[in-house]
Amino acid sequence: MRYFPLSTNQHQRSFLSSLAPNSTFLKTLCSNGRLKEALLEMAVQGLQVEFQEYDTVLNECVSQRAVREGQRVHAHITKTCYHPPLYLWTRLIVFYTKCDFLADARKVLDEMTLRNVVSWTAMISAYSQRGHTSEALNLFIQMLRSGTEPNEFTFATVLTSCIGPEGFYLGRQIHSFVLKRNFESHIFVGSSLLDMYAKVGRIHEARGVFECLPERDVVSCTAILSGYAQLGFDEEALELFRRLQNEGMVPNYVTYASLLTALSGLAALDLGKQVHSRTLRFKLPSYVVLQNSLIDMYSKCGKLTYSRRIFDSMIERTVISWNAMIVGYSKHGMGREVVELFDFMNLENKVKPNSVTFLAVLSGCSHGGMEDKGLEIFNEMTEGKYGTKPEMVHYGCVVDLLGRSGRVDEAFDFINKMPFKATAAIWGSLLGACRVHSNVDIGEVAGKRLLEIEPENAGNYVILSNLYASVGRWEDVRTIREFMKEKVVVKEPGRSWIEIDQILHTFHASDRSHPRREEVRTKLKELFVKFKEVGYVPDLSCVLFDVDEEQKEKILLNHSEKLALAFGLITTSEGSSIRVIKNLRICVDCHNFAKIFSKVYGREVSLRDKTRFHRIVDGICSCGDYW
DNA sequence: ATAGGGTTAG
DSSP, X not given: OOOOOSSOOHHHHHHHHHHSTXXXXXXXXXXXXXXXXXXXXXXXXXXXXXXXXXXXXXXXXXXXXXXXXXXXXXXXXXXXXXXXXXXXXXXXXXXXXXXXXXXXXXXXXXXXXXXXXXXXXXXXXXXXXXXXHHHHHHHHHHXXXXXXXXXXXXXXXXXXXXXXXXXXXXXXXXXXXXXXXXXXXXXXXXXXXXXXXXXXXXXXXHHHHHHHOSSOOHHHHHXXXXXXXXXXXXXHHHHHHHHHHHTTOOOOHHXXXXXXXXXXXXXXXXXXXXXXHHHHHTTOTTOHHHHHHHHHHHHHTTOHHHHHHHHHHOSSOOHHHHHHHHHHHHHTXXXXXXXXXXXXXXXXXXXXXXXXXHHXXXXXXXXXXXXXXXXXXXXXXXXXXXXXXXXXXXXXXXXXXXXXXXXXXXXXXXXXXXXXXXXXXXXXXXXXXXXXXXXXXXXXXHHHHHHHHOTTOHHHHXXXXXXXXXXXXXXXXXXXXXXXXXXXXXXXXXXXXEEETXXXXXXXXXXXXXXXXXXXXXXXXXXXXXXXXXXXXXXGGGOOSSOOHHHHHHHHHTOHHHHXXXXXXXXXXXXXXXXXXESSOOOHHHHHHHHHHHHXXXXXXEEEOSSOEEEEETTEETTTTOO
16 A cells, blocks of 8 residues: 655656546545645646536535535635536535535525525525524525425425424425425325424324325334324324334334333333333444433333433433433432532533523422522523523522422512513412412412413312412312312313333223223222221312312222222232322322322332322332422 | 434423
């Protein structure tokens, strides 16, 4: 092997050309990656450089991401060519977009006197891929106005920019374009189209497009699968995955990541483990995205040690890896670990915390008994220490932090001084604090504001009524109940489930479909009597229906989490822990019930709420009775 | 010369 000195001369020229007799000297230099010398050669040749040679040099600049060299080629072209061909300009656009110089790319496009579908699409794609959705859409419209006919590439890329309500409006119009040109069955366009529908929440339309595809591949299958998973149709996602696999789909790491999202939602630990071992068997473990979703899956199944093991084994971590792990600790009320990991993240200083990180850290501090630390971090954020300014949600966390440490008045002041108008979530958090710290005056204000914003949410009435009941204001309890009757819309019925031998058993207050339902009810009645003997008092203020006390007890006994707990007791071996998941917030009475349950039977109960975990051991809950 | 699916939070 012979190495050449940096400068070029006639001798090398003939030698290099002899290596590849059909190509020019410039092309040969490029194919050897010797870009600097190619530029020198270009300068020497001046006007004699041919268009295809510029093309080759620019191509090499793209693959080396050589910004300055590419800019020099651009300057050279401008100086020496009278009428450069279209494809050369387009190559320049591609070069600039690949180097993240979008403004320069756009300038080239704007200055072109003649554009074709490729030059437009290259620019639209650059905007889309970087999330500049409105620029992408505007450019697409400009393209249509100019009379250029979009092709399958254009449709596939522009549809990824159709996000949110306006995106749906435009996306639907694009869909009709696509239909007219008969591109709906094109696999790239079709996947993009169905993904668009899924992302704006139109899962039926998405499924329709998917079912009409004449052929499918992993990408289109993963798109529809992740659509179901992201919209929370977890069972449907799982079922679809099984069907597609039977039909011959070969999943890849993206497919598994999406599937794991559904399994996280279901807290289906056994299935999650199966997916994990399959990815190991297929040697897929080093994809960060996949590891991130494994961390999340284990954490949402209550297995934080498994999550941490994956986290620690990672060679490369993104901000999502850190967030997933911190969120895990946060939801388990492990404040010390939250702060420890956050400090470690800043110390390592490889990835910067973002808005999600702070959300997890602040709420983790709040739920994990680290209120002062949380307030300190919020103040540091405000001072600009992290380069991320607090947003609305972070202000909400502060209300929670203050409320939890009993500083309800301060929390109220804080809300009044915020640069935002308080949301329902913020008033809700203040109301929660008032319930725990029995502050009726502020609680009343918070409750009324909350009912103004969210009159349809039944949970709000329950908490306010709990508060009135706790100080014996029965008249107000009654008023609230009357008020509720007119306004409440039942959005989501409460349901709980438990995984036994890879099967999810779901319970629902009014549903009689579980095969062992009667057995469960008998067991539950037995527990009710037994627990009352050791001090359990049903908290009737958790029932807002206007019925007599005996009826109220019956209603409480029928709550789905109690059914799932009783089923767990029947079906699992003595002393083993029980994992129950509930789709809504757990009520005070069920919480008490679970605490006594854990004490009487010596079982660890892990109860996953809509927002967090309650790990109950020997009658004591990790949430500290504040949630 | 231009194209589709992904992980955290809410």
